[in-house]
Amino acid sequence: MKIAVMTSWNDETGAAVHAKALVKAWIERGHKVTVFSFIKETCPECNFTGKDERYVIRCFGKNFIDPRPIFTSEFDIFVVEDLRTLPIEQLAQIFPLIRERARTVHIVHEDKIPEETWFYQFVWDKVIHLDERQHFLKDIYPDAVFIPFPCFPVRRGDKAESRKRLGLPRDKKIILNFCQRGYLPYLRYMCTDLMQTAVILFVISPGFELVEKEATPPWMIVREEEALSDERFDEYIFASDAVILHKYHDRFNRPVLSSVIFQVIGAGCPICIPRQSEYQALKDEVIHYNDTEHLCSTLNKLFEDETVARTVAEAAEVFARVRSAETIAELYIDVFTEILKER
Secondary structure: OEEEEEOOOOEOOHHHHHHHHHHHHHHHOOOEEEEEEEOHHHOOOOOEOOOOOOOEEEEEOOOOEOOHHHHOOOOOEEEEEOHHHOOHHHHHHHHHHHHHHOEEEEEEOOOOOOOOHHHHOOOOOEEEEOOOOOHHHHHOOOOOEEOOOOEOOOOOOOHHHHHHHHOOOOOOEEEEEEEOOOOOOOOOOOOHHHOOOEEEEEEEOOOOOOHHHHOOOOOEEEEEOOOOOHHHHHHHHHHOOEEEOOOOOOOOOOOOOOHHHHHHOOOOOOEEEEOOOOOOOOOOOOEEEOOHHHHHHHHHHHHHOHHHHHHHHHHHHHHHHHOEHHHHHHHHHHHHHHHHHOO
């Protein structure tokens, strides 16, 4: 099958993470995929995470599209990820020509019915949503299909080697407090019971306002990092004994599914998230905390009792395998096959 995807790519957005998981799985299964994405120079606010693959063509900005790469590429399916972030007016102008040559699919990232009229000007062959809470789409698209967010592959790293490469202590438990992509610092003091045996590692963006970075206590490490590549991100996860992902609502007002969680969950490191958040799909696969006291108590149990960590890791691995990108990608191929039959 020949598939084109118009999306953010190799940046920190949820759409980019979602698209990458699917595209890699499609290519591994022999499908031909072309990705159309933002020209980097036109998106100074974007935090790009890596070098583009050979199948990526950057041909549009916030308010323009160069249509030539689109119309000189071969595809039977044209997929749009998160329409709101794309150059909508320009896409609308060439959309009729795209529909003449391919079936069109919109993967919706909205968390409520958009009030803007542009959302309704496109006629899609299929609309797909990735969160069951987007049930409102049925009012507009009765045949909309729910396909869950895919997980990155189950993978394991060498903790000692990752710590050596990152220059992190090898004799302490490391609690990673990830503070990029809209995630916030949470555990700002060390749990009393872990004072001698653990450190908190804050990974922040350059310029992030974290008062402690000017005078870090002995139990804290602060690392300023540009947008992390997948490989660099994995290195931090492999080096850690637990990771805190603290966020309540997404800054772009999207469904709080956390692309980061789906990227991390297969990497073998226990994930801690606030109980008050909206991560409804995750239960035993992650550690929920109510407040800092509860989180400290839970981390202490996690580090003292290997069975606790093992139980969480096993549940997370099962979830990652059930929601694997390979499995989810096949669900998309089934949808694509059906709409191609309708031509």
